[in-house]
Amino acid sequence: MTEGNVYDWLQRRPLLLDVPLAVALALLGLVILGEGHGSGWAVVGLANLALVWRRSRPATAFAVVSLALAVRVLPTSNLLPGDIAFLVALYSLAAYDRRRSVRLAGLGVAALGSAIAGVRFAAVSGQVPGPGEFLFTFVACAAASLSAWTLGDLKRARLQRLADLQDRAERIEREREQELRLAAQQERASIAREMHDVVAHALSVIVVQADGAAYAAERSPEGALARSVGALETIGSTARDALTETRRLVGVLRDPESGAELAPTGGVDQLGDLVAGVRAAGVPVSLTVRGTERPRAMGLDLAAYRVIQESLTNVIKHAGAGAIAVVDVEQGPDLLRIRVSDDGVGARSLDDGHGHGLHGMRERVAVHGGTLTAGPGAGGGFEVLATMPTEEPR
Incomplete structure (x- = not known):
């Protein structure tokens, strides 16, 4: 299986990626919080399981993870590995939520969280952090959040372009099918006119000859044989020509890719x-x-x-x-x-x-x-x- 096929296969089965990611981050938060601060705080790490719905309900997943991170900063003043769940949720919000206001709101929450991180995580032994420490922590968290949001927004733009291209391709295909149907209708109308001209002319000649032979046989039996022979010859010739034309027209219907032998005749x-x-x-x-x-x-x-x-x-x-x-x-x-x-x-x-x-x-x-x-x-x-x-x- 090629790389593109693997990617397409995974895109059609997003839970194969989202479930292991959510479970891994939830277990990471559960273990770290449990070891340092007790089982009560460890439950907060389970909120990362909301990432299972990061594609289908990105706003809900982002809200749950953000609230869990806000509660998590109470027992500890250190950045933890499980905090990466916030960046994943922010990326998913920017990538999969169609509402622009909600995406910008997520970016605002990230800015507020970066400010809180500058105060909380830069403090040493409960002391108020200095301006340099605050600024460094704030810029680092804000840069990480902005990068995650930007990548998600680029992902959303790419998905939108793909959706537009697919819609355009489907529309072009529908238009092509419509053009083919119209062309087929025009061709059927043309063939109907051809058949009418060929059959009507041939049958008119045949009817006139047959009526003439019958009239001659009734009025002049002695000369009916000679006249009938001429009439039958004309009928046969006309019928053969009509049959040839009919076969040609039917051949167009059976084999639309035929060459010049099926081209219109007569001039x-x-x-x-x-x-x-x-x-x-x-x-x-x-x-x-x-x-x-x-x-x-x-x-x-x-x-x-x-x-x-x-x-x-x-x-x-x-x-x-x-x-x-x-x-x-x-x-x-x-x-x-x-x-x-x-x-x-x-x-x-x-x-x-x-x-x-x-x-x-x-x-x-x-x-x-x-x-x-x-x-x-x-x-x-x-x-x-x-x-x-x-x-x-x-």
């Missing part, structure tokens, strides 16, 4: 694949990307992709049969503008009220300091317009 350069999938679902889509390709932050690029994906998903779900969608992306030097419109039934479509697509798109755009508006278009249908400032990636 403006992948809009061609997205539009192709929507066209395969039976919705005509035209895509226009204007401006020069510029470096963008990954999060900004992903947000643009998800806004377009969610907008096209809404076209599939709500625009109605025969609707045509238009995607226009303008890559300016300072802004990225996205416009997705259709000529379908727009705001007149039925809504179950449980969707979070528009709200999620606004959150994505707002994170990057942009704005998003959505509503009926000027010439009918529905229009989504998003504008986000671009910046060089750090």
Whole structure:
């Protein structure tokens, strides 16, 4: 066991030091007073047992030891080894009592005791001590008392600093845990948006293809096989893509220390694949990307992709049969503008009220300091317009 471990172990078990110290000083006073002045005065030495409570009740221990020393000076005019109990009690009072007034009062008692010691212990054969003898004894006792009190006060200051550092460490730990909880909540919200975009888009395509195949089988049984094969291929491709994205997102939850393979996917350069999938679902889509390709932050690029994906998903779900969608992306030097419109039934479509697509798109755009508006278009249908400032990636 190292020295620091021994000290910490003893600090947690103070009675292992205080009880032997109190018993030793009490027996010392009991023996010396008993030998020189009889058993009646020897009982005064037992007051040193109060040092057992010098940490838990320092004021009480100091008061008991001080009174015992005041009584002890009556039968003898000599300093005794057991008188060191007063210095121990004074040290404990300064170290462990939290009341400043009580600590200063203990210092005053020590000064008064030093004056009494100068008169009592400097006397020779009952004679009044001279000025030099009084001054020497007073200064010696006062210096010893002041040293004990100062050491105790330094001990108290050190304990207070340790308590403050421990409190600060606990507070920092609580703040860190709170930050981790907030980060986890933000991550869950981000993953929820990702899952919504992926699953909603995939399921919308699958539903449209399945309904189309069923309609074809009912209206034209002779050509249903060929149409069903195309629909099933689109369903399979869309489902595989959605499954891949879902596995990636779940992988983030299972292994938060994973590398780039779990980073967000999707960007403006992948809009061609997205539009192709929507066209395969039976919705005509035209895509226009204007401006020069510029470096963008990954999060900004992903947000643009998800806004377009969610907008096209809404076209599939709500625009109605025969609707045509238009995607226009303008890559300016300072802004990225996205416009997705259709000529379908727009705001007149039925809504179950449980969707979070528009709200999620606004959150994505707002994170990057942009704005998003959505509503009926000027010439009918529905229009989504998003504008986000671009910046060089750090």
